[in-house]
Amino acid sequence: DQGRLILTREEVAKHKTPKDRIWVTYKEGVYDITEFVEMHPGGLSKIMLAAGGSVEPFWSLYQQHRKPEVLQILEPYRIGTLEGGAAAAATASAAVADPYASDPARHPAFIARSERPYNGETPGTLLAASPITPNEIFFVRNHLPVPHVDATSYKLTVEGEGTRSLELSLDELKSRFRKHTVTATIQCSGNRRNEMSRVKAVKGLAWDQGAIGTAVWGGVRLRDVLKAAGLSEDDPLVRHIQFEGYDKDPASGEIYGASIPLHKALSLHDDVLLAYEMNGEPLSADHGAPLRVIVPGVTGARSVKWLRRIIPSASESSSHWQQRDYKAFSPNVDWDNVEWTSAPALQEPPVTSAICEPAPGTPVSVSDGEITLRGYAWSGGGRGIIRVDVSTDGGATWTAAKLLPPPPGAPPPGSSYTGAWAWTLWEATLPLPKPSDDGNLPSTLQLVCKAVDSSYNNQPDAIAPIWNLRGIVNNAWHRISLPLEP
Ligand code: HEM
Ligand code: MTE
Structure with a gap:
């Protein structure tokens, strides 16, 4: 019986590297997850935060784990039981403060696909009713708790290769640059995932066809801001424009980030916006207030909300969401043999x-x-x-x-x-x-x-x-x- 071996927390804490084996606890169970960590859908860096300790505080942040499938994955890795059993486990999983407590209220018409982080889609019949999606029912795709960024003290920083550093308040942004509007559809890469999971299970939010919406976005051109920071079109050191959000992973400190190729960012015709308006209204908390990127024609993940920094760079964003998430592979590639670097990050989605x-x-x-x-x-x-x-x-x-x-x-x-x-x-x-x-x-x-x-x-x-x-x-x-x- 794999549960018989009695182990102390101190013993578990010594197992935090592949060399010493990676152990975690869940309730009173002790698990050796060395063979699983590379296959973890949420990434290696995340799961390693729990190495040598309990997964519970992390699972209360990432509630995707609250389902039987996750425990089924864990069970075969069981190697023992914590000394003191259930009582000791209960003290250890002391409640963590809820980082989602200040998330905004959402419209009841949404079909929620997850509550923490919040992800909600627009019901199909409402979507087709109007070429412009009303703000209140425009799908919401959050990876992290919603950051509350005060518009009056807001600062956007531009710093990186080939530019002089620039810091702009929202008022400066509005007064120094011409306003543009763009009518653009934003679609999440996982839209219609639910149908795909009927063929064979996939990891991710179970969206039907409502992770898409269309708005008239108002703001300034990214191109104009990059030019003001002195970026030259033929700077050989700059190939990508990276974005960072104000939202931050409460467990690991990781910041939401993404990037787009330089030519997209600078094109006169592509209207990449730093948007402060959605259908004539200031952006709402869920949609990126006070400023977000809108990259027309590109998958939603690159339209970074709650924009904090713009970084011209020789390389793509190193964030999890650019490197190890929004990429597609051949049907025979699964979690045990995926090589994330072998596919490019998704930019323009297909018809x-x-x-x-x-x-x-x-x-x-x-x-x-x-x-x-x-x-x-x-x-x-x-x-x-x-x-x-x-x-x-x-x-x-x-x-x-x-x-x-x-x-x-x-x-x-x-x-x-x-x-x-x-x-x-x-x-x-x-x-x-x-x-x-x-x-x-x-x-x-x-x-x-x-x-x-x-x-x-x-x-x-x-x-x-x-x-x-x-x-x-x-x-x-x-x-x-x-x-x-x-
Ligand atoms: C996603 C398993 C530990 C962070 C997932 C999913 C599974 C899984 C099956 C996919 C869920 C879905 O979307 O349907 C496990 C197991 C763990 C573990 C078996 C422990 C042995 C952790 C820890 C963290 C973490 C400790 C954080 C510190 C995440 C995140 C995702 C995720 C952020 C979501 C990825 C996304 O949808 O973008 N995990 N996990 N996991 N996991 Fe874990
Ligand atoms: N930007 C930040 N900072 N944090 C996020 O979680 N989610 C991305 C993108 N920008 C995200 C983000 C994804 S995957 C999508 S599909 C769009 O925002 C969704 O935008 P919406 O919530 O306004 O519909």
């Missing part, structure tokens, strides 16, 4: 689309004669949507959907145009199947949509060939099934 209305499972009556579908389509890199095809028979036959007018400030759909940063909403009314001569009718309606972008990129039909361990960039045909009633 995708989703049916938002009706919701999956809504019963349909054949006697209605027809059905109306609504949804969105979007592609990375400013590639516009030129067509959306929909099907009611699982993809055997197709009809082109009607592309709806763009949100204010965005170019019309259908044009082969880069600079199309916003999604295209679409609509299609299709006839319902009629019973055959012998009265037979399919029991379900298999709805499908797929989009084509201005580079004629198409979506793949199946998820399995694009499955990846982190469950990102699922852009397969979106399929939903509805019960069909006579």
Whole structure:
């Protein structure tokens, strides 16, 4: 019995390196997790914080661990029991102060995918209702507690290669630089992960199609601020612009960070913004107040909220989220053999689309004669949507959907145009199947949509060939099934 060996906390504390073996405790159990640490979905640096001690204070910060799967992973590594058993364990896992206590309130319409950190998505039927997503129901993707940054004492620092250091208050930023607005869609790399995990389990938040939204962002151009700091376009030492947020991991002190390539940051046409407004209102606490980056056409992870520092550099951001998270691998690569350095950090995501209305499972009556579908389509890199095809028979036959007018400030759909940063909403009314001569009718309606972008990129039909361990960039045909009633 692996639990029989009785161990003291002092003995456990001696095991904190691979050489001495890595031990942790959970409740009264002692576990040797040396073989697991490299496979940990939250990264090596995080799990090592618990080496030689209890995982519990960390799990009260990262509540993703509060599920049976995590304990199933842990159980085979059990080597013993803490001296004093459950009583000793209870004293050790003394409550830690709740770093999420001052997080803002959220709109009840959100579908919460995790509470701490908070992650909430917009229900599909609300998404398709308007080309601009209302601020209060715009999806929220936080990795850490929300930092409260006072707009009046706020400071943005620019410092790094090829620039003189610059410190700017919010007022200075607004008065020294021209205001620009950009209508852009922000999508999380994990949007539609839920469908991918039905093929095979993946690690991450179980988003449906609502980790996406579109807003008119107002602010100043990153390009203008970099120029003011003296950055020259052909400085051979600068290849990337790194961003750091004010949000900080309460356990490890790690700061949220990301980077984008220099050419994206400096392009006159790409409108990378330091935004202080969202749909005409000051940014809210959840969306990055008082200042965030908006990188149009690029995956949401690079649009750093609560912006603290801009760092021109020869290298990418070294943060966990740039180096060991938003990357996709071949379907046969799993947590035991992933080599994070072998894939580039995701920037421009591929073309995708989703049916938002009706919701999956809504019963349909054949006697209605027809059905109306609504949804969105979007592609990375400013590639516009030129067509959306929909099907009611699982993809055997197709009809082109009607592309709806763009949100204010965005170019019309259908044009082969880069600079199309916003999604295209679409609509299609299709006839319902009629019973055959012998009265037979399919029991379900298999709805499908797929989009084509201005580079004629198409979506793949199946998820399995694009499955990846982190469950990102699922852009397969979106399929939903509805019960069909006579
Ligand atoms: C995520 C297991 C210890 C920090 C995860 C996930 C698993 C896991 C299965 C994926 C959860 C999901 O998203 O569905 C474990 C086990 C541990 C351990 C078995 C102990 C033996 C720790 C410790 C920390 C930590 C000590 C922090 C100090 C994280 C973070 C994530 C995570 C931050 C989320 C990554 C993300 O979604 O971006 N862990 N973990 N873990 N873990 Fe752990
Ligand atoms: N910036 C900071 N500082 N901290 C974060 O956790 N999350 C990123 C990005 N910027 C994040 C961040 C991710 S993964 C996404 S998808 C977008 O913010 C989401 O922006 P939203 O919450 O305003 O919708």
